[in-house]
Amino acid sequence: MALDIRWRTCPKCKTAADTKRKKAVELVSVMYGVVDEEDYLESREKANLEIDLPCNLVERYNFEHCTDGLRIIYKCHCNECGYELIHNHLVEFKTPQLGKCDE
Ligand SMILES: [Zn+2]
Secondary structure (H helix, E strand, C coil): CCCEEEEECCHHHHHHHHHHHHHHHHHHHCCCCCCCHHHHHHHHHHHHCCCCCCCCEEEEEEEEEECCEEEEEEEEEECCCCCEEEEEEEEECCCCCCCCCCC
16 A cells, blocks of 8 residues: 655644744843843844744555545654654445445
8 A cells, every 4th residue: 555645844843943932032022121122123023033844744644445444544754853643544334335426
């Protein structure tokens, strides 16, 4: 069975990057009134920048029709943080579905 492959941004890495950016914004907020306005505004702008994350999460998935239903297999793994998820699920057919493609 061949799995289809897709690359995307890892949700765990995205959450970590968002947390890092939020902490940077908090650190800059205490600079208000302490440093000159130009330095404060420059630091705030840098802290608010979105961190550009690479597509380091590889997803492999497959849908396979078997005799008793539809087998759905999904696996993903992040090459950066090691996050992974495996989902293997059978959607059972209650009645034979052969020849019922009229939807
Ligand atoms: Zn990750």
